[in-house]
Amino acid sequence: MREALHVIDNELVHLPYSATDDDVTNFKKLAKKEIYQCPYCQAKLIVKHGEERGLYFSHQHSEACEESRMVDKAEKRYTKQTERESSLHKVLIDIIMDELEIKAKINNGMFVNVGYKAKAEWKEYPDIYVKLPKKELAVSIVTNVSPAHDSKLAQQITKRHEYFIEQGLEPVWFIEKVEQAIEKDKNSIILWDAELTIASKTQEDNMWDKLISSEIEDEKFYDYFSYPSSFIKNVDVKSLYYIFNNDQQVVVKVQRFLKDRVVKPFRAFLINDGYELPFAEALAIDDGFRLSNPDIEEELRKTFQDKVFQKREEHAEQQLHEENLRKQKLEHDEKERELRLKELRKQRMGEEKNPAITYNELKQLLKERIGLTQKEQMQLWNRYMPRIGLNNSKLIWDIVINNDCKNFSDLKRFLDK
Numbered sequence: 001m002r003e004a005l006h007v008i009d010n011e012l013v014h015l016p017y018s019a020t021d022d023d024v025t026n027f028k029k030l031a032k033k034e035i036y037q038c039p040y041c042q043a044k045l046i047v048k049h050g051e052e053r054g055l056y057f058s059h060q061h062s063e064a065c066e067e068s069r070m071v072d073k074a075e076k077r078y079t080k081q082t083e084r085e086s087s088l089h090k091v092l093i094d095i096i097m098d099e100l101e102i103k104a105k106i107n108n109g110m111f112v113n114v115g116y117k118a119k120a121e122w123k124e125y126p127d128i129y130v131k132l133p134k135k136e137l138a139v140s141i142v143t144n145v146s147p148a149h150d151s152k153l154a155q156q157i158t159k160r161h162e163y164f165i166e167q168g169l170e171p172v173w174f175i176e177k178v179e180q181a182i183e184k185d186k187n188s189i190i191l192w193d194a195e196l197t198i199a200s201k202t203q204e205d206n207m208w209d210k211l212i213s214s215e216i217e218d219e220k221f222y223d224y225f226s227y228p229s230s231f232i233k234n235v236d237v238k239s240l241y242y243i244f245n246n247d248q249q250v251v252v253k254v255q256r257f258l259k260d261r262v263v264k265p266f267r268a269f270l271i272n273d274g275y276e277l278p279f280a281e282a283l284a285i286d287d288g289f290r291l292s293n294p295d296i297e298e299e300l301r302k303t304f305q306d307k308v309f310q311k312r313e314e315h316a317e318q319q320l321h322e323e324n325l326r327k328q329k330l331e332h333d334e335k336e337r338e339l340r341l342k343e344l345r346k347q348r349m350g351e352e353k354n355p356a357i358t359y360n361e362l363k364q365l366l367k368e369r370i371g372l373t374q375k376e377q378m379q380l381w382n383r384y385m386p387r388i389g390l391n392n393s394k395l396i397w398d399i400v401i402n403n404d405c406k407n408f409s410d411l412k413r414f415l416d417k
């Protein structure tokens with residue numbers, strides 16, 4: 001065991017992992033004065049030191065009690081469970097434990113312990129166990145989320161998540177902040193498998209559900225955001241809690257999304273860019289952890305409504321603009337058509353004013369106008385008509401009229417040109 005109760009003041013004593021020879025001698029001396037006892041059976045403990053285990057407490061004559069043996073076993077299983085985590089995992093747990101221990105002192109009926117000690121008999125352990133007057137929380141931190149191990153990790157996490165629920169606990173997951181895959185132009189976020197599994201459903205998410213349910217009654221809602229799906233029927237807003245160290249302190253980033261695809265890729269509608277919350281605030285105790293700032297959320301919901309309103313206006317304006325363009329084009333086309341019709345009509349009317357004539361009519365007309373003789377007529381027939389064509393008799397008559405020919409010779413001058 002790595003910890004014991006201090007007999008005099010009943011405080012928990014933790015032995016350091018790495019100890020100098022002086023440390024070892026000193027702790028061993030203190031133990032001989034019988035100041036350490038087992039937190040489970042209250043037996044006096046001695047201190048031992050080994051290559052692998054470092055410094056540790058042990059029952060006398062190696063007669064460990066049942067409870068301490070179970071906790072030792074649980075610690076081994078927990079160590080195995082957390083093998084995959086990064087070095088940040090341990091640091092974050094320590095920070096959260098410190099914060100929660102402070103809160104436990106001021107909240108009646110609140111109790112905090114590391115998961116494997118609180119629930120040594122379990123098969124899976126939360127990193128931290130929190131007991132509140134009305135519920136128990138299983139707090140876990142996931143680090144090292146990468147696409148390569150994503151599916152396997154998601155399976156492990158899902159199993160653990162369901163196990164905690166079976167045991168009557170409410171799982172709370174924090175995830176080490178990794179690069180987020182956000183499609184800005186589509187207003188969407190692409191989630192890891194693991195992220196979809198550990199997303200929470202909180203009081204604030206329910207309030208967002210309400211707001212979005214009313215907004216999507218407008219069937220063009222997703223068009224406003226260029227979001228590529230409009231098939232989200234069951235509005236289910238969820239939240240993720242990213243944890244990271246900004247320059248001064250550990251913060252939680254609250255990220256909400258509207259659940260959409262349940263097969264890969266896990267695209268979801270991004271509700272906003274999220275916001276950072278100091279750790280102490282995120283872990284404030286209401287019914288469970290607060291995990292949000294109600295004022296910011298209220299503000300964000302207002303902003304969201306304004307944004308939808310603005311996008312709706314823009315969309316309507318765009319529609320109107322397109323409608324106008326369509327109308328203008330129609331009007332233009334109509335004018336073109338009318339112009340063409342007019343042209344055609346003019347043409348036809350011209351033809352009516354100036355109807356074609358037959359060769360016989362031409363002969364008659366020429367006889368009257370320029371005194372065409374029999375001989376001249378033969379000449380016209382043989383020399384000119386084959387060239388001009390009988391159907392074009394009118395052409396000859398036009399020449400006579402337009403040039404005011406007085407006789408056949410006048411006409412011939414033009415025809416010979």
Ligand SMILES: [Zn+2]
Nearest residue numbers: 038041065068
């Ligand atoms: Zn014991």
